[in-house]
Amino acid sequence: MKNTKASPFASAAHAFYAANSIAEDIKDMLEDTAAFLIGVTRRSTSEAFERGEHLEKAAALLPEGTLDKWAVECCGYTARHVRTQRAIYRNLAYYKEILVQLAVGPTVLGKLSAATPEQIEQAIGLAGTNGRLRVQDVATIMARSKQDVEEKPELDPYDVGGPDGLKALIAIKVRDGLKSFVGHIEEIRTHVLEALPKNNIVKKDLAAKIHLTARLANRELESLVQFVRPHPNDRHTMTSTELPAKSGWEKVSRLLYKMGSETYWPDKAELRTWLETEVVPLLNWVVPEKGDPVRPEVKADVAKGVVASAKAVADTSTPAKSSASPKAKSSSRPSLEENLAMLTDGFTAIMTGDFKVPASGDDAIPSVAEALAKPEKRFQRPAFIDKIKPTSPPTTAA
Numbered sequence: 001m002k003n004t005k006a007s008p009f010a011s012a013a014h015a016f017y018a019a020n021s022i023a024e025d026i027k028d029m030l031e032d033t034a035a036f037l038i039g040v041t042r043r044s045t046s047e048a049f050e051r052g053e054h055l056e057k058a059a060a061l062l063p064e065g066t067l068d069k070w071a072v073e074c075c076g077y078t079a080r081h082v083r084t085q086r087a088i089y090r091n092l093a094y095y096k097e098i099l100v101q102l103a104v105g106p107t108v109l110g111k112l113s114a115a116t117p118e119q120i121e122q123a124i125g126l127a128g129t130n131g132r133l134r135v136q137d138v139a140t141i142m143a144r145s146k147q148d149v150e151e152k153p154e155l156d157p158y159d160v161g162g163p164d165g166l167k168a169l170i171a172i173k174v175r176d177g178l179k180s181f182v183g184h185i186e187e188i189r190t191h192v193l194e195a196l197p198k199n200n201i202v203k204k205d206l207a208a209k210i211h212l213t214a215r216l217a218n219r220e221l222e223s224l225v226q227f228v229r230p231h232p233n234d235r236h237t238m239t240s241t242e243l244p245a246k247s248g249w250e251k252v253s254r255l256l257y258k259m260g261s262e263t264y265w266p267d268k269a270e271l272r273t274w275l276e277t278e279v280v281p282l283l284n285w286v287v288p289e290k291g292d293p294v295r296p297e298v299k300a301d302v303a304k305g306v307v308a309s310a311k312a313v314a315d316t317s318t319p320a321k322s323s324a325s326p327k328a329k330s331s332s333r334p335s336l337e338e339n340l341a342m343l344t345d346g347f348t349a350i351m352t353g354d355f356k357v358p359a360s361g362d363d364a365i366p367s368v369a370e371a372l373a374k375p376e377k378r379f380q381r382p383a384f385i386d387k388i389k390p391t392s393p394p395t396t397a398a
Contacts, residue, residue, distance in 0.1 A: 009034070009038070009073065009074050009075065009076060012073040012074060013031070013034065013073065013074040015073075016069070016070060016073050016074055017030075020062070020063055020066060022062075026061050029057075029061055030058060030061055030062070030070070030074070033054045033055075033057060033058045034074045034075050036050075036054055037051060037054060037055070037071070037075045037077065038075055038076065043105070043106050044103075044106075045099055045100045045102075045103055045104055045105070045106070045109065046100050047106070048085065048088050048106040048109050048110075049088060049089055049092070049093070049096055049100075051085045051088075051089075052085040052086050052087070052088045052089025052090070053089050055067070055071065055082055055085050055086050055089070056086060056089055056090070058070065058071070059086070067082065068082055068083075084110040084113065085110075087110070087113035087114065088106075088109045088110060088113045090113075091113045091114075092109060092112060092113055092120070095120060095124060098124055099124070102124070102127045102128065102132075102133065104127060104133050107135055108133050108134065108135050108138060111135050111138045111139065112133075112138050114142075115138065115141070115142055116145070118145070119138075119141050119142055119145055122141050123137065123138050123141055126141070157169055157172065173223075173224075174224070177220060177223065177224050178224065180220060181217060181220040181221060181224060182287055184213050184216055184217040184220065185217055185283055185286050185287045186287055187213055188210050188213055188214060188217065188259070188283060189280065189283040189284070189287070191206065191209045191210050192206070192210070192275050192279055192280055192283070193280065195275070196272070196275060196276065196280075201268075201271055201272055201275070203262065203265060203268055203271055204262065207259075207262035207265060208262075210259055211259060211260050211261060211262060212260075214256045214257075214259035214260040215256075215260035217256050218253060218256035218257050218260060221249070221252065221253055221256065222240050222253070225243070225249065226240040226241050226242075226243065227240065227241040228240055228241070229241055248285060251282060252282055252285070252286055255278070255279065255282050259279070
């Protein structure tokens with residue numbers, strides 16, 4: 001009790017220890033800490049760190065949440081002073097050696113303790129150049145950093161002009177448009193495969209499930225891969241360019257157009273053959289079930305595979321009779337994400353030059369993040385900071 005009795009806070013300290021049931025051995029350590037904090041007279045850089053260190057030790061000894069009350073009643077500190085000293089010790093410990101060498105004052109340290117590591121290093125660089133560091137210097141650095149953040153709000157790609165804005169929108173269109181198109185193709189194929197195992201395919205019912213989706217998918221394909229031009233016979237009318245005749249994608253476009261209206265579908269007698277030998281093979285070519293896309297050739301063995309696929313779909317709607325797990329059965333059919341990845345392979349290959357297509361930086365379609373990214377001015381660390389002996393990694397002030 002010697003140190004506490006000698007201080008003007010002895011009676012308050014005694015009441016505090018009694019109220020919080022502080023053990024005698026802990027009380028002795030706290031009294032030694034209080035004596036140091038009360039007796040500090042020099043306002044040096046090193047003592048600022050020592051005060052913070054002693055307060056951290058006291059916090060570990062005291063019941064949680066009582067440090068501020070202890071420091072106020074037993075040491076004469078304010079709660080704000082306690083928080084500042086602890087922040088100096090915690091947030092600036094990594095830079096202690098250089099800050100002591102530069103003789104940065106305690107008041108400046110208090111301001112600097114709320115800065116980010118980059119701001120701290122800027123301040124140290126300024127102190128090394130000017131030979132001193134003032135509170136207003138630190139405040140200016142922190143205000144400038146805050147202003148830089150405020151001047152760079154999150155960009156909406158639809159509000160970005162120029163080539164960068166267009167590239168960002170193109171990236172969004174390719175990403176989301178392709179995903180939607182693939183999903184609609186899979187939806188059409190599912191309806192067809194569910195109908196094929198039936199003895200009697202009702203044309204009207206199947207068309208009702210498919211025709212609107214087919215129209216939408218056809219327009220999506222047109223939007224993704226075709227250009228716009230004035231109509232050859234009427235310059236006042238704008239129309240889409242045509243896909244190369246007899247190409248795989250031209251056949252897909254014609255098929256989707258045909259499926260978009262029941263009136264273009266074959267008669268009932270030819271319906272099953274059309275679905276098995278033309279529709280499903282083409283849809284599988286667009287979104288392959290296995291392997292890579294190939295030209296949509298109509299072959300007898302393909303038709304047999306279509307029937308087998310249809311039966312597999314029908315089997316999934318009835319209780320399984322085999323011991324194979326549902327998970328194992330479903331694994332044979334690629335997921336939407338896998339099919340999307342297959343389709344994007346061709347697009348990626350073109351953009352990266354794998355298809356021998358001349359490519360340049362201006363032609364490449366970047367991701368949204370790449371399209372909006374702009375080089376930022378990077379802060380150059382003062383050379384002498386790298387010579388600091390590390391004690392603990394710097395942390396961002398809370």
